[in-house]
Amino acid sequence: MTTFRFNFSGEDENNDLVTDDKGNIKWFESEEVVPDKQLKPAGEEVTRAKMFACGDVEIGHVVVTEALANIEGSGFSNAVELAEKEHSDLIAGTYEGGLKIWECTYDLVEYLESQSDTNFDGKKVLDLGCGAGILGIYAYQKGSLVTFQDYNKEVLEHVTIPNVILNIEEEDKRQNEIKKCKFYSGDWESFNKKFTSDVYDIILTSETIYNECNYDKLISLFVERLNKDGVAYVAAKTYYFGVGGGVRQFEQAIKKNGQLTSEVCWKGAGGIQKEILKITHNKP
Numbered sequence: 001m002t003t004f005r006f007n008f009s010g011e012d013e014n015n016d017l018v019t020d021d022k023g024n025i026k027w028f029e030s031e032e033v034v035p036d037k038q039l040k041p042a043g044e045e046v047t048r049a050k051m052f053a054c055g056d057v058e059i060g061h062v063v064v065t066e067a068l069a070n071i072e073g074s075g076f077s078n079a080v081e082l083a084e085k086e087h088s089d090l091i092a093g094t095y096e097g098g099l100k101i102w103e104c105t106y107d108l109v110e111y112l113e114s115q116s117d118t119n120f121d122g123k124k125v126l127d128l129g130c131g132a133g134i135l136g137i138y139a140y141q142k143g144s145l146v147t148f149q150d151y152n153k154e155v156l157e158h159v160t161i162p163n164v165i166l167n168i169e170e171e172d173k174r175q176n177e178i179k180k181c182k183f184y185s186g187d188w189e190s191f192n193k194k195f196t197s198d199v200y201d202i203i204l205t206s207e208t209i210y211n212e213c214n215y216d217k218l219i220s221l222f223v224e225r226l227n228k229d230g231v232a233y234v235a236a237k238t239y240y241f242g243v244g245g246g247v248r249q250f251e252q253a254i255k256k257n258g259q260l261t262s263e264v265c266w267k268g269a270g271g272i273q274k275e276i277l278k279i280t281h282n283k284p
Contacts, residue, residue: 030186030194033156035165035178049166052101052134054109059137060166061101062159101132102207104235104274109138111266111276112233120144123201126225128188128218129208133160136181137167139204146181147198153185188217192224199225203232210240215253222279223259231280233265238273247275254279 052059112118120142127136130148140146148164150156161183168177182198184191203226208218222232239246247264254262261280268274 027187027190028151028153028185030184030191031153032195033153033161033183033185035161035181035183052105052132054106055113057109057113057138059134059141059163061132061134061163062166101134104237104276105134105206107266107268107274108135108204108206108233108235108276111235112138120202124198124227126198126200126203128203128205128221130160131155133163135204135206136160137164139202140164140181141167144202147184147200148181149184149188149191151186156183156185188214188221192217192221196224199227199230201227201230203230205232206235207237209234209236209247209250210243210245212245212249212253215245215250216257219253219257219260223257223281226279226281228281231278234277234279236275236277238275247277250277258282 049060050063052061120139121144123139123144125136125139125144125146127133127139127146127148130136130150133148136146136148148156148160150160161178164181165174165178168174184195203222205218209215226232234247234250236247236250238248251262254260259282261282262277264275265278266276
């Protein structure tokens with residue numbers, strides 16, 4: 001997939017990261033994103049849609065292309081190709097990879113499909129670091145009430161929400177159905193502190209543990225927002241080369257926190273090692 005770079009609000013006019021007086025990244029504050037103009041997706045988005053297919057699961061998603069970027073009013077008109085440099089999929093604090101469907105997403109969907117005792121019907125589900133929203137749409141199709149959260153508001157507005165709408169087959173039901181979902185942008189710590197009304201039965205997240213600096217935020221969110229009998233699934237690579245994070249490091253951080261229990265419930269075979277962690281609250 002061709003990757004584009006937005007003129008995100010976390011960059012100055014020279015496309016440099018905005019930092020505080022100590023040189024620390026100023027993470028985006030969380031805010032709710034309300035579907036409005038996306039209720040009738042542009043024809044180009046629909047005609048260029050692709051299918052995420054994993055076994056019997058099929059989820060439509062829009063394709064981020066130059067044609068889509070140039071649709072008037074789409075919000076992509078100021079997008080340019082991501083700077084040609086190493087690690088272009090991630091720019092810490094500015095763009096966190098939301099335009100790409102990461103490969104561990106397939107692993108998590110396949111795993112959930114294989115678990116006959118996993119019940120999504122009527123459950124409150126959080127798709128954390130949702131990007132295209134594949135995991136949340138999967139839960140929605142299973143009857144869940146889903147909250148989608150991604151770092152970049154632009155990703156939610158122009159990718160996630162159109163994807164959700166694309167998967168509501170009956171157009172006359174879109175306006176009512178989309179109200180069953182919530183959408184929030186911004187930093188995990190800010191989201192956890194500002195929007196405290198919901199706790200979740202299931203939290204799904206894929207390839208979000210590459211940055212060890214964010215582990216405390218993520219674990220705190222699990223502790224505070226996961227139902228006492230709930231479960232979180234983290235799909236990730238065992239180790240993220242060149243970044244430093246990975247499953248073993250995240251397990252250590254969970255153990256250090258002391259309020260959660262984690263277990264490896266799935267491990268890939270061959271190639272780049274991938275795993276799924278199942279995380280629950282410690283039992284009294």
